[in-house]
Amino acid sequence: MAHLFVPGPVDVAPEVAQAQTKPMLPHRSPEFEALFHACEQRARALFFTQYRVFISASSGTGFQEAAVRNLVRPGRRALVGVNGAFGKRWREVAATNGIPVDAVEAPWGQPLRGEAFAAALQARDDYDLVMVVHNETSTGVENPLAEIAAAVRSTRPEALIAVDSVSGLGGARVEMDAWGLDMVFTSGQKALALPPGIALAAVSDRALERAREVPHRGWYFDLLRLEKHRLKDSTPATPAVSLIYALDVQLDRILAEGLENRFARHAAMAQKVQQWALARGFDLFAAEGFRSKTVTTVTNTRQIDIAALNAYLQEHHGMRIANGYGPLKGQTFRIAHMGEIQPADLDALLAAIDAFLQAA
Ligand SMILES: Cc1ncc(COP(=O)(O)O)c(C=O)c1O
Known part of the structure; x- marks a missing residue:
């Protein structure tokens, strides 16, 4: 019950909690690599993507930081939707990383709309990245992501779209590829019903190409470094092995429910x-x-x-x-x-x- x-954090199913008690594996081992590979492949379904999924030993905010560090070239800007506390936080994450950032705002309780993003993108031609919180946990608003993405795509096709679906993904639909999104991330401790400490991000090829043009991406959340290791079914730093055991079981449960x-x-x-x-x-x-x-x-x-x-x-x-x-x-x-x-x-x-x- x-x-x-x-x-x-939310309740975790007993068998998912139990999975964490399995004996540790070294992460540079064939057994771990097979497990990691199987998780990464199945996780793509959650995002409706053919692209890759990075699995991070962090909470979701880590990927808020990854988006701004990797997807905005020097001299270019980011545009963030703010209609609640988490859009506001993402703007702060950009600003504190030295990324020039502007906001499309709506009152708390109201949704962000596609036309407001289109107008902001028409007003300037130097936006590299548009950031949208899908499900504003502070207000209970689900922003119309497909509408916003379509407006961005038709106004500035070259701008990338990053989506925080920390409290939506797994409970509400996010179709990354069909909607033309470049990065979508979530945290384990919300609709995926995992213990806290793990975050997942799906990233498009376009986003990785952009990252190649950004010189100072940092280290821990460098998408190109994460990709290099993912291709070997691994991570640059030590993964949260017990949480990946839990993810493995939970992915089966989620996909069995459908x-x-x-x-x-x-x-x-x-x-x-x-x-x-x-x-x-x-x-x-x-x-x-x-x-x-x-x-x-x-x-x-x-x-x-x-x-x-x-x-x-x-x-x-x-x-x-x-x-x-x-x-x-x-x-x-x-x-x-x-x-x-x-x-x-x-x-x-x-x-x-x-x-x-x-x-x-
Ligand atoms: C929409 C949204 N974004 C970001 C965060 C931060 O996520 P985390 O605490 O996993 O870093 C939260 C946390 O509640 C959230 O609801």
Whole structure:
């Protein structure tokens, strides 16, 4: 039974947790290389890509940094969509790496739209990279990625598109190749339902070609170095071996469920929480039509004490939800429905919240 309804880290299936206890392997061994190869090949399905997938011993933010370090040539700029905390963070990641960066902004709760990216790309001709957060975990907005990518492709075909789908991938559809995306990354501890500490990034050939023109890509997240080692079924530095055991088991579980079934399960759970919130007199923070499949941000129109609700859920049911993110704390609360969570788990959570509301 799920008990973590927070947007990561999430509950991990017992057999996935158990897989981590297998004896270690040296990473420069044929056994490890075979395992790594099998994981990398199957992981491509998650991204709907024919390209390669890098598996990193880091959380997802590492790949936010990799995108800005590898995909912007000297003298060129990056453009980032900002409609929540994680777009804002990515802008900061670019700026702190010395990458000139501009933003396409939308109010928190509203989606980023293709036409705004097209207008920004028409205004300047020196953008090398467009960065988009697919699923804004801070607001519960799913940005219309296919629309944004199409707008970028038709306005500046030479600009690369990097996507943070840290809290979307595996629960919501991201079709990297069909949508013309160049880099898509995610973290293990969200919709993939792995323990934290592992991140996956799919990268196109075009992106690797661009990286060749960038002299100072750093070391740990140098995409060309990662590629050189991936071609030998390995990594430049020590991989998180136990997490790769877990990934191996979890990939089988995800592909056995089937991605289409998984997307349908997540969409149905999002609907369930949305309907519950509206029926209880709450509002939904994310604009209609752009609501996340993996996390719902409920506007606290009833002004309930969210800390007290969470304390009640923990004490009586061993469950947790998330308060609002940053400036939205107290004004919103977030119910995650990703990874291993099943509709019946949500029914149990919502019944427990109802009991709290009736007692209040
Ligand atoms: C959309 C998004 N991007 C980036 C991050 C940072 O990911 P990590 O903590 O795996 O580095 C998060 C974490 O919640 C996120 O939700």
